[in-house]
Amino acid sequence: MTTAAARPRLECQLLDERLRDHMPTYATEGSAGMDLRALLDAPLTLEPGDCELVRTGLAIYIRDPNLAGMILPRSGLGHKHGIVLGNLVGLIDADYQGELMISVWNRGQRAFTVEPFERLAQYVLVPVVQAELEVVEHFTASQRGDGGFGSTGAR
Numbered sequence: 001m002t003t004a005a006a007r008p009r010l011e012c013q014l015l016d017e018r019l020r021d022h023m024p025t026y027a028t029e030g031s032a033g034m035d036l037r038a039l040l041d042a043p044l045t046l047e048p049g050d051c052e053l054v055r056t057g058l059a060i061y062i063r064d065p066n067l068a069g070m071i072l073p074r075s076g077l078g079h080k081h082g083i084v085l086g087n088l089v090g091l092i093d094a095d096y097q098g099e100l101m102i103s104v105w106n107r108g109q110r111a112f113t114v115e116p117f118e119r120l121a122q123y124v125l126v127p128v129v130q131a132e133l134e135v136v137e138h139f140t141a142s143q144r145g146d147g148g149f150g151s152t153g154a155r
């Protein structure tokens with residue numbers, strides 16, 4: 001297991017003093033994501049179909065272009081309450097220095113109230129490889145070719 005000392009260190013800024021008591025953390029030793037909390041002054045009720053951009057009060061500057069951040073839904077909120085992300089997945093660029101924002105979408109059939117500082121989504125740091133595109137006339141044939149969208153079976 002990666003010890004805390006061996007983890008990449010990312011600069012972050014707290015854009016609201018209340019964040020000091022609500023820093024994102026890994027819930028367990030093996031957690032892939034840090035939970036992000038909703039920076040709200042008051043509860044926020046989302047009716048079915050509503051989508052709101054919610055502040056986190058946190059800016060994380062990844063800097064290294066070989067890394068990226070991903071904002072992902074929490075499974076409990078998504079499965080039990082229909083609370084997922086308006087953009088499905090948030091991709092955070094290594095050079096982004098602004099506040100992390102969570103697009104919260106109630107895709108369910110009942111109203112849901114987000115409480116201030118509730119854990120709303122999770123931030124996962126992932127490796128990234130940037131590519132150069134090289135234009136060619138023909139590809140070397142592969143087993144799949146251009147088959148897709150269920151080409152390997154009836155469904």
Ligand SMILES: O=c1ccn([C@H]2C[C@H](O)[C@@H](COP(=O)(O)OP(=O)(O)OP(=O)(O)O)O2)c(=O)[nH]1
Nearest residue numbers: 071087089090091092093096099100101102103
């Ligand atoms: O859920 C998200 C998704 C993105 N971002 C921030 C960080 C990211 O680096 C930036 C741009 O995101 P993206 O490239 O996905 O959005 P865009 O619509 O292409 O905007 P841009 O033209 O600014 O790249 O917005 C968030 O705070 N939360």
Ligand SMILES: [Mg+2]
Nearest residue numbers: 091092093096
């Ligand atoms: Mg973009």
